[in-house]
Amino acid sequence: MELSWSHRSSYFPLLLFFLAFLGYYSPCGEATQDLIERVCSKSKDPSVCTKALESDPRSHTADLAGLCQISIDLSTTNAKSTQALVTSLGKKATDKISKEIYNTCLENYTNSISVLGDCTNRLQAGDYAGVNIKASAAQTEVDTCDESFKERKLPEPPTLTNACQKVQKLCNIILVTANMLQGN
């Protein structure tokens, strides 16, 4: 049976619609989007998590281990920029107690960056429990900086509070993905 030209062209919009549909629901894309949602729904701050993971182009094709590596990288980048912030705030500090706190914070951020490096090694070795332990340690280091201000009853600059919280939320994604990799 031969279709008339008018007949065929009437199928064209339908075909376009079908192709768009296929593109939207391609198995690969759907799986990754679904994975990001599953990970982020378990994280401390789902909206920060989704935004952070989606900001990395690798996320679109990443599996769970890939998302774990991406969250390690995001945490490291943010820990480094927060470390730079601590350095610049420390230089401006005039009193002894503030200087002490910033020195502690600087050490804690240096530690957290090095421990995040261990996370990558553990992940590459398939040691997901180890990734979990190291990510918790990185989170504790960052939290210690926050706590130092509270302990000494000194107001923490809001930019630093926000940066600390962001790093902790990102470290939390490492914990979530490491737990999921362990089957939890």
Ligand SMILES: *[C@@H]1O[C@H](CO)[C@@H](O)[C@H](O)[C@H]1NC(C)=O
């Ligand atoms: C944070 O830095 C201080 C000062 O160097 C250090 O004593 C402490 O062990 C570090 N880490 C933690 C998690 O407390």
